[in-house]
Amino acid sequence: MYLCDIGNSNVHFFKEGRIWAISVSEFQHFSPQEPLYFINVNASVKPWLAGKKHCVDLEPYFEFDTIYQGMGIDRVAACYTVKDGIVIDAGSAITVDIMSGGLHLGGYILPGLSATQEAYAAISPRLNVRINPNIALDALPQKTADAVSYGAIKPIIMMLSDTCKDKNIYLTGGDGKFLSRFFKHSVFDKALIFRGMQKALSQSGLVKEG
Amino acid sequence: MYLCDIGNSNVHFFKEGRIWAISVSEFQHFSPQEPLYFINVNASVKPWLAGKKHCVDLEPYFEFDTIYQGMGIDRVAACYTVKDGIVIDAGSAITVDIMSGGLHLGGYILPGLSATQEAYAAISPRLNVRINPNIALDALPQKTADAVSYGAIKPIIMMLSDTCKDKNIYLTGGDGKFLSRFFKHSVFDKALIFRGMQKALSQSGLVKEG
Numbered sequence: 001m002y003l004c005d006i007g008n009s010n011v012h013f014f015k016e017g018r019i020w021a022i023s024v025s026e027f028q029h030f031s032p033q034e035p036l037y038f039i040n041v042n043a044s045v046k047p048w049l050a051g052k053k054h055c056v057d058l059e060p061y062f063e064f065d066t067i068y069q070g071m072g073i074d075r076v077a078a079c080y081t082v083k084d085g086i087v088i089d090a091g092s093a094i095t096v097d098i099m100s101g102g103l104h105l106g107g108y109i110l111p112g113l114s115a116t117q118e119a120y121a122a123i124s125p126r127l128n129v130r131i132n133p134n135i136a137l138d139a140l141p142q143k144t145a146d147a148v149s150y151g152a153i154k155p156i157i158m159m160l161s162d163t164c165k166d167k168n169i170y171l172t173g174g175d176g177k178f179l180s181r182f183f184k185h186s187v188f189d190k191a192l193i194f195r196g197m198q199k200a201l202s203q204s205g206l207v208k209e210g
Numbered sequence: 211m212y213l214c215d216i217g218n219s220n221v222h223f224f225k226e227g228r229i230w231a232i233s234v235s236e237f238q239h240f241s242p243q244e245p246l247y248f249i250n251v252n253a254s255v256k257p258w259l260a261g262k263k264h265c266v267d268l269e270p271y272f273e274f275d276t277i278y279q280g281m282g283i284d285r286v287a288a289c290y291t292v293k294d295g296i297v298i299d300a301g302s303a304i305t306v307d308i309m310s311g312g313l314h315l316g317g318y319i320l321p322g323l324s325a326t327q328e329a330y331a332a333i334s335p336r337l338n339v340r341i342n343p344n345i346a347l348d349a350l351p352q353k354t355a356d357a358v359s360y361g362a363i364k365p366i367i368m369m370l371s372d373t374c375k376d377k378n379i380y381l382t383g384g385d386g387k388f389l390s391r392f393f394k395h396s397v398f399d400k401a402l403i404f405r406g407m408q409k410a411l412s413q414s415g416l417v418k419e420g
Contacts, residue, residue: 008334043335069353072336092333095357098350106350108361109337111321111329119321119329123302124218125253126282127319140308140316143279147305151318155365162368 001207002032003197005074006040006049008092014194037201039073039193058197061204066104078172079104080196085168086160089193090175094156096163110159113175116152133178157182211417212242213407215284216250216259218302224404247411249283249403268407271414276314288382289314290406295378296370299403300385304366306373320369323385326362343388367392 003014011027013020022030024042032054039058040049049055059073062080075095079087087097087107092115097107111119113131121128127148135141135149137157156179160169164183171180172192180188189195201207213224221237223230232240234252242264249268250259259265269283272290285305289297297307297317302325307317321329323341331338337358345351345359347367366389370379374393381390382402390398399405411417 041334041336067352070336071354093330093337094361096361106352107357108351108364109330109354109357110361110365111326111333115329115333116321118332119325120303120319122328123321123325124251126251126280127303141318142277142316144281144319147317147319151306151320151369154318155320155369158368158372159361159365 001034002036003194003201004036004038005077005193005197006038006042006045007074008042012193014191014197017191019190019194035207037197037206039077039197041072041074056206058200058204061200061206062196063203064104065102066106068104068106071104071107074193075107077193077196077200078170080199081192082170085170086164087192088160088169088171088176088179089173090171090179091173094173094175094179096160098163108159110156113152113156113178120148120152211244212246213404213411214246214248215287215403215407216248216252216255217284218252222403224401224407227401229400229404245417247407247416249287249407251282251284266416268410268414271410271416272406273413274314275312276316278314278316281314281317284403285317287403287406287410288380290409291402292380295380296374297402298370298379298381298386298389299383300381300389301383304383304385304389306370308373318369320366323362323366323388330358330362 005012010021010023028048036055037058062076064076075097078089079097079099082099083102084100089095092112094110094112098105117131129145129148131152132149135146135153137154141147141150169183169186170192171186171188177188180186215222220231220233238258246265247268248265272286274286285307288299289307289309292309293312294310299305302322304320304322308315327341339355339358341362342359345356345363347364351357351360379393379396380402381396381398387398390396
């Protein structure tokens with residue numbers, strides 16, 4: 001049995017505690033030989049998945065309390081095991097969601113770090129610099145490479161600090177570990193989305209436990 | 211006589227208090243019949259400008275006190291008439307510079323609003339939404355379009371508030387007027403860069419005043 005989180009560019013697999021990723025185009029050549037429970041935010045993969053043997057969409061089995069309209073199922077899954085705290089999925093976008101007493105209070109979306117780096121590069125060749133994750137955030141930059149790194153990272157940290165205050169923070173995604181170092185009450189959990197999927201799966205009655 | 215600010219995509223002209231813009235490619239078909247004093251951050255235009263009649267580079271005439279390395283001449287010009295305060299040029303990038311007692315203390319660069327909108331669109335078709343400048347920044351978003359607008363605008367406002375505190379703020383550039391509405395001690399000056407160029411020109415001795 002696989003759990004499978006289908007994104008816009010990559011597909012993440014979870015099996016027996018192990019996580020790995022393949023590209024969406026590789027995924028479309030994949031024929032599972034055992035049950036594959038998935039969530040999917042990628043519209044282009046939907047027709048292909050519809051007729052696929054062994055593939056089961058977990059989305060209908062999530063019972064999630066929110067008034068947010070059109071929340072991606074990956075965000076729902078990341079929040080699904082968190083009763084109180086801030087859930088941050090720092091991937092190609094950085095989604096930030098606030099959970100309180102098992103209720104989802106809303107959230108927002110920032111461009112991810114690599115998307116931000118590409119945004120600078122598209123503005124001018126002079127701004128096509130590699131973002132330095134170790135840039136000092138308490139000193140004014142004195143050259144362009146630092147001015148870009150500071151401008152890319154500091155707004156994210158300021159926003160998250162403002163949202164999180166003293167609440168617990170649950171981070172996942174490619175840049176989650178990096179961002180976790182800025183926050184005391186934070187936990188980085190690579191498998192956060194899969195934990196949510198496991199919870200939905202066990203509530204669904206699709207598999208017998210034990 | 212023209213003043214001329216050559217950027218990466220557009221060229222802004224100033225003459226007798228009037229400001230207008232043409233594209234860089236249009237500019238390369240332009241033959242000035244009178245003196246044109248320019249600043250230029252666009253490397254691709256340099257060879258073309260070098261042999262051009264009537265065209266005079268003002269960059270060597272700026273005397274600017276900073277330890278910042280490689281500061282774009284447009285940023286220097288924007289800061290050149292400001293003794294104390296924060297100088298923000300909100301164009302394709304948002305440059306933020308701090309002046310104190312005529313000294314430049316450093317600065318940083320954020321992606322501009324339209325670059326940010328394009329960054330979201332490149333991440334996922336679901337994030338390809340028009341940024342709403344009137345988004346409420348004090349309420350958690352409850353749908354994706356709001357989550358993007360909030361995530362695009364609020365970090366900029368938080369960064370600028372943190373930098374500016376109670377200092378005077380001088381804004382210019384395409385989104386300068388929009389950003390000025392968030393700050394009490396702010397002035398939007400469309401001609402800020404040209405004022406700097408005028409100051410450099412009058413210090414240069416290139417033209418006789420009177």
